[in-house]
Each structure stands twice: as C-alpha cells, then as structure tokens.
Amino acid sequence: FESKDVLHTNIMDYIIPAEKVAHVQVGNSLEHALLILTKSGYTAVPVLDAKYRFQGLISSPMITEAILGLERIEFEKLEHMKVEDVMSTDNPHLTVDDQFRKALGLLINHPFLCVTDEKGEFQGILTRRVILKHLNYHVDQ
Amino acid sequence: FESKDVLHTNIMDYIIPAEKVAHVQVGNSLEHALLILTKSGYTAVPVLDAKYRFQGLISSPMITEAILGLERIEFEKLEHMKVEDVMSTDNPHLTVDDQFRKALGLLINHPFLCVTDEKGEFQGILTRRVILKHLNYHVDQ
Numbered sequence: 001f002e003s004k005d006v007l008h009t010n011i012m013d014y015i016i017p018a019e020k021v022a023h024v025q026v027g028n029s030l031e032h033a034l035l036i037l038t039k040s041g042y043t044a045v046p047v048l049d050a051k052y053r054f055q056g057l058i059s060s061p062m063i064t065e066a067i068l069g070l071e072r073i074e075f076e077k078l079e080h081m082k083v084e085d086v087m088s089t090d091n092p093h094l095t096v097d098d099q100f101r102k103a104l105g106l107l108i109n110h111p112f113l114c115v116t117d118e119k120g121e122f123q124g125i126l127t128r129r130v131i132l133k134h135l136n137y138h139v140d141q
Numbered sequence: 142f143e144s145k146d147v148l149h150t151n152i153m154d155y156i157i158p159a160e161k162v163a164h165v166q167v168g169n170s171l172e173h174a175l176l177i178l179t180k181s182g183y184t185a186v187p188v189l190d191a192k193y194r195f196q197g198l199i200s201s202p203m204i205t206e207a208i209l210g211l212e213r214i215e216f217e218k219l220e221h222m223k224v225e226d227v228m229s230t231d232n233p234h235l236t237v238d239d240q241f242r243k244a245l246g247l248l249i250n251h252p253f254l255c256v257t258d259e260k261g262e263f264q265g266i267l268t269r270r271v272i273l274k275h276l277n278y279h280v281d282q
C-alpha cells in the first residue's frame with residue numbers, strides 16, 4: 001500500500017461533523033423517527049440522549065419490523081412506540097484518537113460508525129463512502 | 142498496493158449469487174416491497190422484470206417518501222402504488238467480465254451494484270462489505 005501513512009492518519013480528518021448528521025433522541029416516537037429517515041433519505045441514523053451522548057442506531061427495517069402484525073402492517077403503533085424500544089445498542093464506535101486503519105476494519109460490517117470524545121459526547125460519523133473514496137485514490141499510487 | 146493483482150481479478154469471485162439475493166418485481170405493489178424489505182432486513186433490493194432482467198433499485202426511503210402526505214403518512218396508498226412508480230432507474234451496474242478495480246470506483250457512491258450477463262440477465266450483486274473485507278486484508282500485506 002504505497003501510502004502506508006494514510007492508514008495511520010487520525011479519523012477526525014474524515015468524519016462528517018455532528019451538526020451535519022441527521023439524528024433522533026431516545027424518547028422520540030417511532031413516527032417521528034420514520035419522518036426523519038424519510039425526509040433525510042437515510043436508511044439509518046444515530047440515536048442520542050438529552051446530553052448529546054451516543055446511545056444506539058435506528059433504521060427503517062427496525063421500525064417496520066416492530067409494527068409488522070400477522071395480517072398487516074399496524075401503522076397505528078408508530079405513535080405509541082418509542083425509539084428506545086426498537087433501536088440497536090451493541091454497535092461499535094470510534095473515539096477522536098482512533099486511526100484510519102481501525103475504522104477500515106470496523107466498517108467491513110457497519111455502513112457507518114459514530115465518533116465520540118473521551119466524555120462520550122457525539123462528535124460525528126465516519127462512513128464507508130469516505131473510506132472507499134480514500135482507498136480508491138491510494139490503491140493506484 | 143502489495144497485491145496489485147487483486148485489482149485485476151474478475152468480479153465473479155466476489156459476488157452474492159442471484160439465488161441468495163432478495164428482490165422484487167416491477168409489477169409488485171409497494172406493500173409487497175415493504176414486506177420484502179422488512180422480512181429480509183435489507184434497506185434496498187434490486188428490482189427485476191418477468192424475464193429476470195435488472196430494472197432498478199427500491200429502498201425504504203423511496204417507499205415512505207411516496208406515501209408521505211402533508212399531515213400524516215398515508216399508508217393506504219401502499220396497496221395501490223407499484224414498485225415501478227417509485228424505483229430508481231439510473232443506477233450503474235457491472236457485467237460478468239468486469240474487474241475488482243472498476244467495482245471499487247463505483248462502490249464509492251453505491252452500497253451495492255447489480256451484476257448482469259451480456260444478455261442483461263441478473264447474475265447477483267457486489268456489495269461494499271465484500272470489497273472492504275478484501276481491501277482490509279490486502280492493505281497489510
């Protein structure tokens with residue numbers, strides 16, 4: 001890999017900053033979460049708590065799976081269920097000191113990773129698209 | 142890139158074959174498509190026609206966007222709308238002779254790519270996960 005140095009660069013050079021990331025709160029209804037996913041066009045977004053700490057992820061299949069009844073999709077459940085009832089919580093995340101090499105390994109199985117500071121405060125996300133863009137550039141060097 | 146040879150390998154070594162790929166037909170209702178996405182857990186799947194040719198992609202945001210009314214999500218529309226009314230059709234795809242290098246460039250902006258033979262018949266898909274798995278292995282060599 002001509003530029004071994006890219007593997008050791010800090011991930012903060014590659015992240016989408018928190019203010020540009022669509023997200024929901026743990027206490028939001030599933031209806032609100034589905035609206036955020038629909039309006040942003042993203043299939044999954046981070047879930048934060050009131051202190052802006054990363055708590056998990058929510059995706060459209062998690063929401064529709066939760067309201068899937070035996071006969072039909074029970075849409076009336078959306079208003080009464082909360083994000084924290086269906087979100088996934090066992091996702092790996094990065095901290096601000098991590099390097100590109102570690103992010104590459106984790107992105108194999110995750111479309112994006114949340115980045116937090118040492119206090120756990122949400123700083124942004126790192127996506128497969130950005131990692132692939134840089135790998136694509138460096139493989140030819 | 143130690144193993145420049147991986148860049149020139151044929152993509153058929155990396156694809157998920159057609160029989161393992163969840164898909165929908167152009168004529169299916171949006172309700173059917175939402176059920177397939179929910180049950181498979183995938184956020185987007187290929188759309189094929191009756192002759193098994195690749196026609197486009199459908200994702201959960203495309204479906205929920207189509208039924209989003211001014212006041213509420215109008216779920217009753219799902220039964221009456223068809224996949225071909227909302228699917229995206231301008232997606233790049235690969236053919237069976239393409240190489241890893243070309244797939245890497247296209248996967249920067251697409252989570253997966255459909256693969257067809259010279260007659261346009263669907264052969265399978267190539268995903269970011271598989272490409273990242275191999276890049277992750279080769280960067281350390």
Ligand SMILES: Nc1ncnc2c1ncn2[C@@H]1O[C@@H]2COP(=O)(O)O[C@H]3[C@@H](O)[C@H](n4cnc5c(N)ncnc54)O[C@@H]3COP(=O)(O)O[C@H]2[C@H]1O
Binds near residue numbers: 184
């Ligand atoms: N508005 C847009 N403009 C241009 N391209 C778009 C786009 N929306 C989606 N894409 C493309 O589709 C890929 C998959 O998007 P998806 O929403 O499933 O999956 C996304 C989404 O779940 C999340 N994500 C990305 N950007 C986000 C943001 N600003 N806020 C919240 N979540 C984001 O990270 C996942 C991976 O993102 P990644 O960029 O690697 O990969 C994106 C990107 O290549």
Ligand SMILES: Nc1ncnc2c1ncn2[C@@H]1O[C@@H]2COP(=O)(O)O[C@H]3[C@@H](O)[C@H](n4cnc5c(N)ncnc54)O[C@@H]3COP(=O)(O)O[C@H]2[C@H]1O
Binds near residue numbers: 108110186269
């Ligand atoms: N059942 C499962 N088991 C293990 N990991 C899972 C999984 N479902 C999803 N994932 C993980 O989540 C990523 C995003 O899935 P998504 O459904 O948004 O996006 C998927 C989906 O839209 C499509 N896809 C993948 N496999 C498929 C299949 N067998 N049939 C139809 N579509 C598929 O390709 C996109 C990218 O797939 P990729 O594997 O790169 O990336 C997958 C994979 O890393």
